[in-house]
Amino acid sequence: MEIAELGGVLRARRSAAGRTIASVALDAGLSVPYIANLENGRGNPTLSAVSSLASALGARLVVELADDDATPAAPLPDSLLRFAKSARFAAESARLATAANAPETATRERLLHAMAGMAALATRPLTDIDWHRLLDAAVLMSV
Numbered sequence: 001m002e003i004a005e006l007g008g009v010l011r012a013r014r015s016a017a018g019r020t021i022a023s024v025a026l027d028a029g030l031s032v033p034y035i036a037n038l039e040n041g042r043g044n045p046t047l048s049a050v051s052s053l054a055s056a057l058g059a060r061l062v063v064e065l066a067d068d069d070a071t072p073a074a075p076l077p078d079s080l081l082r083f084a085k086s087a088r089f090a091a092e093s094a095r096l097a098t099a100a101n102a103p104e105t106a107t108r109e110r111l112l113h114a115m116a117g118m119a120a121l122a123t124r125p126l127t128d129i130d131w132h133r134l135l136d137a138a139v140l141m142s143v
Contacts, residue, residue, distance in 0.1 A: 014057060079126055089111075
């Protein structure tokens with residue numbers, strides 16, 4: 001995984017959890033600028049630092065060797081990351097997590113990636129109203 005891809009994964013997971021860089025830094029025992037640089041695709045993190053970040057974000061670090069032809073996950077659109085900070089997204093993802101008896105952070109992340117997958121079919125950038133519609137569809141499919 002390249003540093004830019006790692007940065008995108010870290011930002012997506014932190015955003016999905018509704019956390020600030022400062023709160024994650026405190027939990028991981030790392031500095032805010034260090035994490036900000038990683039999220040922006042800069043730096044050279046150690047496995048220990050990435051493991052601490054994973055733990056602070058309620059995840060675990062998995063290291064594996066993959067074939068060169070493995071397709072990385074697409075980054076989440078900025079408009080979706082902004083939408084994920086809304087009260088409605090937080091409420092619906094919490095409700096979905098409770099209904100599925102699943103961890104809230106994992107549910108938020110799955111929901112974000114599902115919505116991003118649907119957005120990939122669009123021929124234009126999505127707006128807040130589009131994200132609301134996709135969230136509506138996800139909620140309707142889960143009942």
